[in-house]
Amino acid sequence: MPKYFGQYGGQYVGEVLKPALDELTKAFQKYSKDKKFLMEYQDLLANYVGRPTPLLFAENMTKDLGGARVYIKLEGLANTGAHKINNALGQVLLAKRIGKKTVIAETGAGQHGVATAAAAARLGLNCEIFMGMVDVARQQPNVFLMKQYGAKIHVVTDGTKTLKDAVNACLKHWTSCFQDTHYVIGSALGPYPYPDMVRFFQSIIGREIKKQIQQKENKLPDVLIACCGGGSNSIGMFTPFIKDKKVRLIAVEAGGIGNKPGQHAIRISSDSPAGIIEGYKSRFLQTADGQVLPTHSISAGLDYAGIGPELADLAEKGRVEFTSARDLEALSAYQYMARTEGLLFAMESAHAAAAALKIIPKLSKNKIVVINMSGRGDKDIFITAAELYKKEWTEFLGQEIKRLCD
Numbered sequence: 001m002p003k004y005f006g007q008y009g010g011q012y013v014g015e016v017l018k019p020a021l022d023e024l025t026k027a028f029q030k031y032s033k034d035k036k037f038l039m040e041y042q043d044l045l046a047n048y049v050g051r052p053t054p055l056l057f058a059e060n061m062t063k064d065l066g067g068a069r070v071y072i073k074l075e076g077l078a079n080t081g082a083h084k085i086n087n088a089l090g091q092v093l094l095a096k097r098i099g100k101k102t103v104i105a106e107t108g109a110g111q112h113g114v115a116t117a118a119a120a121a122r123l124g125l126n127c128e129i130f131m132g133m134v135d136v137a138r139q140q141p142n143v144f145l146m147k148q149y150g151a152k153i154h155v156v157t158d159g160t161k162t163l164k165d166a167v168n169a170c171l172k173h174w175t176s177c178f179q180d181t182h183y184v185i186g187s188a189l190g191p192y193p194y195p196d197m198v199r200f201f202q203s204i205i206g207r208e209i210k211k212q213i214q215q216k217e218n219k220l221p222d223v224l225i226a227c228c229g230g231g232s233n234s235i236g237m238f239t240p241f242i243k244d245k246k247v248r249l250i251a252v253e254a255g256g257i258g259n260k261p262g263q264h265a266i267r268i269s270s271d272s273p274a275g276i277i278e279g280y281k282s283r284f285l286q287t288a289d290g291q292v293l294p295t296h297s298i299s300a301g302l303d304y305a306g307i308g309p310e311l312a313d314l315a316e317k318g319r320v321e322f323t324s325a326r327d328l329e330a331l332s333a334y335q336y337m338a339r340t341e342g343l344l345f346a347m348e349s350a351h352a353a354a355a356a357l358k359i360i361p362k363l364s365k366n367k368i369v370v371i372n373m374s375g376r377g378d379k380d381i382f383i384t385a386a387e388l389y390k391k392e393w394t395e396f397l398g399q400e401i402k403r404l405c406d
């Protein structure tokens with residue numbers, strides 16, 4: 001298996017972590033072909049996650065837009081509410097197979113932490129989550145959920161006290177305990193073998209779509225659209241179609257509120273430079289001297305300064321097209337999907353919907369478009385309600401605070 005995707009990827013870590021990554025590479029190579037392992041994973045996907053997730057024909061949207069036929073892959077119906085569980089479960093199962101007792105993970109918004117904590121609870125492993133102090137404060141609902149699943153939270157107080165400091169703290173901790181601990185990375189990035197491993201577990205999304213669309217339309221789709229943070233739901237959706245050159249693959253980055261540094265998380269379409277950060281080579285939003293830039297997005301899952309190395313390579317080769325959606329475009333796509341199809345998109349997934357709303361009307365009626373609804377939007381109510389009904393929401397929160405303090 002290659003350690004690079006074109007010029008990107010690799011394994012840029014200190015000597016102390018090499019043995020951990022070597023062991024993981026061997027285990028992944030072995031178990032990704034092991035029938036018993038794959039059967040157990042398959043059984044968990046069916047009975048615990050609830051797969052296959054449906055591929056819904058979006059009849060109202062198709063009629064309304066008057067262009068291509070639209071289908072929506074409902075990853076939001078997976079247990080814990082998003083695609084992240086596919087990867088978390090796969091890695092925790094792998095860790096269990098190779099005799100690890102504990103899994104650790106970093107989390108920013110908390111979605112990956114929740115998925116990892118749930119998977120660890122299900123499979124009977126200890127779980128410790130590293131999270132920046134700033135994120136712990138602003139993501140209490142997810143901190144609460146992780147605790148319900150029995151995870152221990154390490155509050156990281158270094159640096160900016162956010163995701164990248166949590167990653168560093170988690171990596172540092174791993175060097176001291178990898179003999180009995182596995183580090184679950186949450187997107188298709190990090191040092192080899194993580195990008196391969198995450199893609200392997202997430203490609204269930206694309207494999208199911210290929211089968212489902214074959215049954216419903218008896219042909220390949222013409223366009224696939226997914227939102228792209230680190231890139232795990234997009235690479236998972238695209239992988240089984242990469243060789244089908246006629247299928248357009250479109251990844252949607254977070255356009256935020258503007259084009260200035262700090263206002264968005266557009267890595268590819270903004271021509272961000274290559275760099276080596278967090279153990280791998282890819283494209284990063286960074287200053288001329290290699291400092292990671294702050295990012296902004298209305299969606300907690302798309303505001304990452306880097307991107308998975310395979311997607312960076314597929315972008316350069318022209319196989320995956322990149323576009324972006326602004327915060328307000330995502331918010332109105334979120335409202336459109338709720339009203340038109342009765343689907344509450346996660347704000348991340350709403351970026352894919354926003355791009356789809358522009359693309360679909362331009363396509364002829366015999367074309368087929370699939371949008372990945374990577375997650376459901378219940379988790380975003382503190383953001384969406386505050387944006388859309390500020391007065392009512394503020395009053396409600398005020399009443400709740402009063403009720404708790406009385």
Ligand SMILES: *Cc1c(COP(=O)(O)O)cnc(C)c1O
Pocket residue numbers: 082083084111186187188227228229230231232233234301302346348349374375376
């Ligand atoms: C985390 C998250 C994303 C972004 O991560 P990728 O690795 O790019 O898929 C997208 N959608 C949802 C619902 C998420 O929770």
